[in-house]
Amino acid sequence: MRSVQRIKALGAKTSATCGPSNIAFVQSLGADHVIDYSGKDFMVGLDRFDVIFDAVGKSSFVSCRPLLAPGGTYVTTLPTPSLFFWSGVQSIAGIFRNAKRAKGILVRPSGKDLAYLCQLADEGKLRPTISLTCSLDRAAEAHEASEAGHTRGKIVFEV
Structure with missing residues (x-):
């Protein structure tokens, strides 16, 4: 949920997924568009995204790839062996313009990042x-x- 607030603080337009009981809550965090994931085929008919950030590991690059805009990137905090496979494939495909990419990130403690989060909290842009x-x-x-x-x-x- 904090991801929505951090992304909004960067000035990006955000869409977020959640169940029906959390829609108002996620909107209160600043999401521009909230998608109820409990509906059948909830990904059908969505716009294409420049970045899809999967903070909880419920999706995969393969399932999200059709939702990525040309040149878009799927990012997850829970990289899997399949993500590393696709990362290798995209290295080869990267010679083509507008290739879609997948990235895994591992978060490490950082005083600089903590100071930035404290600044966002002080500015009212990040509410715990x-x-x-x-x-x-x-x-x-x-x-x-x-x-x-x-x-x-x-x-x-x-x-």
């Missing part, structure tokens, strides 16, 4: 979302909530 606050003795409950995939934000433990 907390789903659950609990003591450490409720860690199992918090873990179950996270694994179920129905949390809107971060889980905070009181120490």
